[in-house]
Amino acid sequence: MLHHYFILLMLLLIATTTLTTSLSQKQAELDAVTRFQQYLRINTAHPNPDYSAPVSYLNGLAKSIPNLRTRTLYLTPNKPLLLVTLYGSKPLLPSILLNSHMDSVPAEPAKWSHPPFSAVKTDYSAPVSYLNDLANSIPNLRTRTLYLTPNKPLLLVTLYGSKPLLPSILLNSHMDSVPAEPAKWSHPPFSAVKTEDGKIFARGAQDDKCIAIQYLEALRNIMEEDPFFKPVRTVHICYVPDEEIGGFDGMAKFVESDEFKEMNVGFFLDEGQASTNDKYRVFYADRSPWNLVIKAVGVPGHGSRMYDNSAMENLMKSVEVVSKFRENQFDLVKAGVLPNSEVISANPVYLKAGTPSGDGNFAMNMQPSEAEAGYDVRLPPTVDPDLLKKRIAEEWAPATRNMTYHIIEKGPLRDYLGRPLMTATNESNPWWAVLKNAIEVSGGELSKPEMLASTTDAKYLRQLGIPALGFSPMKNTPILLHDHNEYLKDTVVFGRNKGIRVHHQIIEFL
Numbered sequence: 001m002l003h004h005y006f007i008l009l010m011l012l013l014i015a016t017t018t019l020t021t022s023l024s025q026k027q028a029e030l031d032a033v034t035r036f037q038q039y040l041r042i043n044t045a046h047p048n049p050d051y052s053a054p055v056s057y058l059n060g061l062a063k064s065i066p067n068l069r070t071r072t073l074y075l076t077p078n079k080p081l082l083l084v085t086l087y088g089s090k091p092l093l094p095s096i097l098l099n100s101h102m103d104s105v106p107a108e109p110a111k112w113s114h115p116p117f118s119a120v121k122t123d124y125s126a127p128v129s130y131l132n133d134l135a136n137s138i139p140n141l142r143t144r145t146l147y148l149t150p151n152k153p154l155l156l157v158t159l160y161g162s163k164p165l166l167p168s169i170l171l172n173s174h175m176d177s178v179p180a181e182p183a184k185w186s187h188p189p190f191s192a193v194k195t196e197d198g199k200i201f202a203r204g205a206q207d208d209k210c211i212a213i214q215y216l217e218a219l220r221n222i223m224e225e226d227p228f229f230k231p232v233r234t235v236h237i238c239y240v241p242d243e244e245i246g247g248f249d250g251m252a253k254f255v256e257s258d259e260f261k262e263m264n265v266g267f268f269l270d271e272g273q274a275s276t277n278d279k280y281r282v283f284y285a286d287r288s289p290w291n292l293v294i295k296a297v298g299v300p301g302h303g304s305r306m307y308d309n310s311a312m313e314n315l316m317k318s319v320e321v322v323s324k325f326r327e328n329q330f331d332l333v334k335a336g337v338l339p340n341s342e343v344i345s346a347n348p349v350y351l352k353a354g355t356p357s358g359d360g361n362f363a364m365n366m367q368p369s370e371a372e373a374g375y376d377v378r379l380p381p382t383v384d385p386d387l388l389k390k391r392i393a394e395e396w397a398p399a400t401r402n403m404t405y406h407i408i409e410k411g412p413l414r415d416y417l418g419r420p421l422m423t424a425t426n427e428s429n430p431w432w433a434v435l436k437n438a439i440e441v442s443g444g445e446l447s448k449p450e451m452l453a454s455t456t457d458a459k460y461l462r463q464l465g466i467p468a469l470g471f472s473p474m475k476n477t478p479i480l481l482h483d484h485n486e487y488l489k490d491t492v493v494f495g496r497n498k499g500i501r502v503h504h505q506i507i508e509f510l
């Protein structure tokens with residue numbers, strides 16, 4: 001009997017061990033698959049393969065394996081070659097060379113069932129790895145990578161101050177960019193071609209990879225001037241994912257994290273916009289986006305009949321009312337009463353109605369029973385959102401006309417105390433004076449602070465009551481964010497007394 005129990009116990013033990021082994025083996029397989037996907041997501045297709053990203057990725061991967069040595073050779077500029085070596089116990093014997101090319105043939109995205117580099121979602125591992133290496137090449141910077149959302153890392157770079165208990169400074173840059181249509185660009189949008197007159201063409205050049213690099217290069221310059229430099233307050237830089245799609249998996253989660261709370265952030269500096277003249281622009285508020293859908297229902301009927309209250313008629317009445325409102329707001333802008341960013345915009349983005357006829361068209365002799373319209377609505381923090389809701393309920397989608405509406409608020413409108421999301425730009429905000437001074441000392445001049453017509457991650461900080469300003473020092477530059485042929489001139493950022501110098505001064509003064 002005892003003997004049987006013993007065998008049973010042994011069997012159980014073996015089974016458990018096998019189970020644990022197979023579980024950790026399974027995990028290892030999953031991890032390897034993830035790394036394969038990450039590598040696939042790096043677009044190295046011709047004609048313009050970006051070799052820095054795969055080299056950086058593979059280099060990081062090789063370094064995560066014990067005993068491997070890596071070297072990067074630049075036999076041709078911009079075409080690095082990565083060499084990974086595991087030394088043998090008899091290094092004088094002929095060695096083994098395993099080869100893999102990093103480029104791939106082009107793909108025609110339109111003909112694929114999934115985007116060809118999309119094991120994509122946006123690939124954040126490459127920029128995090130790149131920026132991490134860049135930060136680590138500067139003395140005294142500490143880096144941490146936070147995974148608040150799987151596959152969406154956030155890189156945190158820190159320079160500790162001499163008085164670490166004082167509120168810290170947080171400089172922000174988002175790593176993502178909006179898409180680009182390569183066929184409409186004069187240079188491939190991710191090739192960062194620099195023309196003879198110094199224009200660097202790339203999606204993200206203005207929005208907002210310029211500040212990403214300026215923060216670090218300003219710190220590098222500071223350290224080169226004074227290797228013992230220590231700011232009074234701790235300075236953090238965060239590189240966040242997903243700003244262009246609302247920041248829900250990026251800044252919104254970050255400000256909720258323990259890491260953020262421990263940072264005790266006193267002042268936040270984020271992206272701004274280019275200025276077409278000689279003065280820098282600074283932004284103290286964003287407009288908040290609403291996605292508004294208005295929907296009408298009505299009795300359906302034959303296309304030949306005239307009757308009241310069809311869904312189409314009900315919707316069209318609303319479309320006219322909204323258009324009139326939009327026109328009035330736009331008139332204020334045209335008359336110079338208010339800037340674009342301080343009125344409510346309500347732009348129609350889609351119309352949906354009709355009875356499908358089955359062949360991809362619509363039944364032309366049928367008045368449909370439902371019709372809807374979608375609007376991109378933007379509210380400056382100066383307006384009362386409840387008043388606009390009342391207007392929507394009473395005039396844009398009145399129940400008396402059998403209409404309903406749905407609003408998706410894409411972000412907060414008021415801070416935790418119910419105040420409009422605006423950062424003061426007067427003496428009531430001590431950070432403002434320091435920022436202004438830093439800009440002036442570096443030879444720059446500021447234009448009147450503005451609201452931003454669109455929205456940024458700064459709203460999440462303002463919501464917590466933390467002063468937050470948008471500032472990308474680019475002057476005498478056309479505003480090209482989200483446009484074809486987005487570019488930025490080298491001297492605007494790296495020239496004497498230019499963007500980088502301004503950030504240098506800001507870090508030293510704050």
Ligand SMILES: *[C@@H]1O[C@H](CO)[C@@H](O)[C@H](O)[C@H]1NC(C)=O
Nearest residue numbers: 298299309310314400401402
């Ligand atoms: C609203 O719908 C009801 C029920 O279908 C209909 O009787 C009424 O005429 C409609 N009113 C308007 C203004 O569309």
Ligand SMILES: *[C@@H]1O[C@H](CO)[C@@H](O)[C@H](O)[C@H]1NC(C)=O
Nearest residue numbers: 422423424425426427428429
């Ligand atoms: C500073 O600006 C804020 C916000 O615009 C305003 O409420 C406040 O009254 C101003 N304070 C002073 C001292 O001007």
